[in-house]
Amino acid sequence: MEIITAVRGFKDILPGEAVKWHFVEQTARTIFSSFGFREIRLPLLEKTELFKRGIGEATDIVEKEMYTFLDKGDEYLTMRPEATAGVIRAYIEHSLFAADPVVKLFTMGPMFRRERPQKGRYRQFHQIDAEVLGSDDPQTDAELIFMLVHLLHTLGLMSLKLEINSLGCRDCRPAFRTAITEFLSGKEGELCGDCQRRLHTNPLRVFDCKVKECQQVLASAPRLLDFLCDACRDHFEEVQGTLTLYGTPFSVNSRMVRGLDYYTRTTFELTTESLGAQNAVVGGGRFDGLVKDLGGPEIAGIGFAIGMERLVSMLALADDGLDQRPLLYIAALGDGAKKKSGLICNRLRIKGIYAEIDYSGKSLKSQMKRADKLGCRYTLIVGDREMDEQIAELRDMRSSSQIKISFDKIEDYVINIAKEN
């Protein structure tokens, strides 16, 4: 029989890995809750229109990367390629803005984009996403970034580079867009093929280009930051001032642009050297027009998305470092002993003790081997002899010392050991 494999770009997260994911998720939940963020769980499937309007019709994501299908012939649905659009949709749909002027939300789960898989890029990938709705204060920006950096430090990731930029608002950005388009039009011939295309679709993205020639052309190009209106300039300066006050190191990268249309003003990115080409571990920014664009009131927002696969792959934890090891292994020899052992084992388990047992009926030697391999602290041996006397042998696997213990005292004894360990 031919085996059926997973879909291209869709990965299984095996138990050894899953432990790391759990650690990251737990840490995030704890930190988010002390900053006042509450979890929201959202559908994976949304109406296609949501992403077209939210992310932008001309973006690569919407143009060629979405998993979209016609549902029963009457409606286009899309597997969410990112989380923010869904969060805002729910925020508007349930009028969360009416209950509280500032709403802080987080969510985590799978996203889907149909790209060619490579290191750090999969077709199903996972994000941890946090958003603040209802505040356009620059301190909110700084606070969100501060929390994010704190989370990454707590996870042991100290060497990520934080870059920030301001994209301006809907008042000042068009002027820059015009200026850069004019500037580049004169030099179209000097740009790479991709950039000549970008010039017409999304000129700001030329800044992202890795081709040397393009970067040379850009050296004398107008700078986004010089085009900011007074309000945006003040805003950006206060973001920087607050980050400095909080002791969060950053650098301003005036060439950093984002791939989603909804971003305004503050944008930021955390990158690593250790991941190859897909070096962005976190991306985020302000989206002050998005709520209104999606049919809600005029409410400001800012958020970020952490790439889980990229983050987890940087974790220095040993594979088994977080794996639980049984406190007790029960080696049972013979049918009567197996039944008795199963009862003991499961009674311990419901007391919260991780005990392991083998029903295979293998030799004591092979059961001992297994106990050792699992890293058990103690092994309880129950055979015919023990059944006759109603007394089991308890072996300490570290010291190799062994004591006899009567059946009716095992449970209390092991519970006591558990308290000490």
Place this chain on the structure above:
RNA sequence: GUGGGUGUAGCUCAGCUGGUUAGAGUGCCGGGUUGUGGCCCCGGAGGUCGAGGGUUCAAAUCCCUUCACUCACCCCA
């Protein structure tokens, strides 16, 4: 969508310019101790050599096609 690299045991890999029953390490199972783990020793199971076609007396090895994985472009978390 475009390029490059790689596909041999569960895992990591060796296999020279084609040559006989395709190997190692590790893991798994068993034995050395008829009821005692780790270290050591011995044995065993496990492979359509990614798939299909071609060249040849002979193909894991050479050629073609195809698929998968992977890295990079692109894109982004």
